[in-house]
Amino acid sequence: MKTFTVSLSLITLLLITTTAVFFSSDQAWSDEDGDRSVFWDLSSLKRPGVAPVSNDLYQQECGSCHMAYPPGLLPGASWRNMMETLDNHFGENAELAESTRTELLSYLLKNAAEVSDYRRSQKITRSLAEGEIVDRITSVPYFIRKHDEIPRRFVVDNPKVGSFSQCNACHQNAAKGSFNEDEVSIPGVGYWHD
Ligand code: HEC
Ligand code: HEC
Numbered sequence: 762m763k764t765f766t767v768s769l770s771l772i773t774l775l776l777i778t779t780t781a782v783f784f785s786s787d788q789a790w791s792d793e794d795g796d797r798s799v800f801w802d803l804s805s806l807k808r809p810g811v812a813p814v815s816n817d818l819y820q821q822e823c824g825s826c827h828m829a830y831p832p833g834l835l836p837g838a839s840w841r842n843m844m845e846t847l848d849n850h851f852g853e854n855a856e857l858a859e860s861t862r863t864e865l866l867s868y869l870l871k872n873a874a875e876v877s878d879y880r881r882s883q884k885i886t887r888s889l890a891e892g893e894i895v896d897r898i899t900s901v902p903y904f905i906r907k908h909d910e911i912p913r914r915f916v917v918d919n920p921k922v923g924s925f926s927q928c929n930a931c932h933q934n935a936a937k938g939s940f941n942e943d944e945v946s947i948p949g950v951g952y953w954h955d
Contacts (some may be wrong), residue, residue, distance in 0.1 A: 807880045813938035816868045822857060823865065828929045830898060831938050832872035833882035838894045840869040851897075881940060899925045910955040911947075921948035 811833035814820050820829045832840065844866040847855045857865070874882040888903035895901050899908075908925060916922050922930045929935040931947045947953050 807878060807883070809880050810940060811874075811879050811881045811938040812872060812877055813936065815872075816865075818861065819865050819868055822861060823855075826853065826855070827926055828935060830928070832869045833874050833877040833879055833938070834885065834898045835873065835895070835901070836875050836886060836889065837870045837873035839896065840866065840873055842894065842896065844869065879938070881938075897926070898928075911953070915947050915950050915953070919947070919949060 811831045814824075814829045814831055819832075823829045835843075843850070844862060847857060847862065875886045877883070885901050885903050888901060888906070889895065898904055904925075916925055928940070931945050932940050933944050933946055934941070942954060945953060
């Protein structure tokens with residue numbers, strides 16, 4: 762009788778252990794980036810994507826030549842540098858009246874990647890080395906890692922895209938702050954996944 766009880770509890774223990782191992786290693790538990798995460802990883806509860814633009818003045822002033830980039834795509838230090846050199850903005854003059862400039866800078870800093878609770882913004886921040894300041898989104902290590910296998914003919918040599926800066930050419934819901942890879946459609950190519 763005693764042996765029976767012992768083996769029964771042993772079997773139960775084995776069952777519990779295998780169940781636990783099964784769940785914690787379950788391949789299905791990966792987030793939208795395909796990054797493996799275990800089921801108790803609280804990051805999966807964070808808001809996906811980046812916060813969409815919520816400032817009309819910003820939308821108007823910074824959305825005329827390209828999409829108005831959500832502030833959560835770059836850290837504050839990068840925005841600060843950019844807003845101080847608008848007279849030579851990637852070869853263009855994007856200067857603003859001083860009052861507009863300071864208002865937009867304050868909007869950008871309040872919503873920059875490192876203060877955002879959106880998951881994509883946090884990945885951008887984490888991918889940068891301590892003290893590293895990039896001058897553009899497309900130079901962020903996280904961005905580079907996500908796009909390094911896309912052939913040039915789909916981007917620079919594709920007249921409907923032109924450059925990686927045109928996020929919304931491929932990411933259908935970029936303006937909503939969603940960059941999920943399932944919502945990508947490259948013009949002339951369609952859905953693409955490496
Ligand atoms: C006169 C046109 C013009 C205006 C206005 C303008 N930009 Fe740009 N912006 C550009 C060009 C051109 C590039 C470079 C695009 C490329 O390399 O293909 C660029 C690039 C950028 C990038 C880098 C994108 C990347 O490749 O990572 C950011 C961020 C950016 N702009 C933010 C802003 C902000 C913020 C404002 C408003 C203060 C603004 N832009 C206003 C023309 C403009
Ligand atoms: C030429 C089309 C194209 C452009 C332009 C582009 N992307 Fe992408 N992006 C892709 C593709 C394709 C993937 C999926 C890559 C893969 O499957 O590995 C992707 C993946 C991503 C991811 C990761 C998505 C995920 O679910 O893991 C993010 C974030 C992202 N892009 C942001 C941006 C931002 C921000 C810009 C603009 C500065 C941009 N992309 C411009 C095509 C593009």
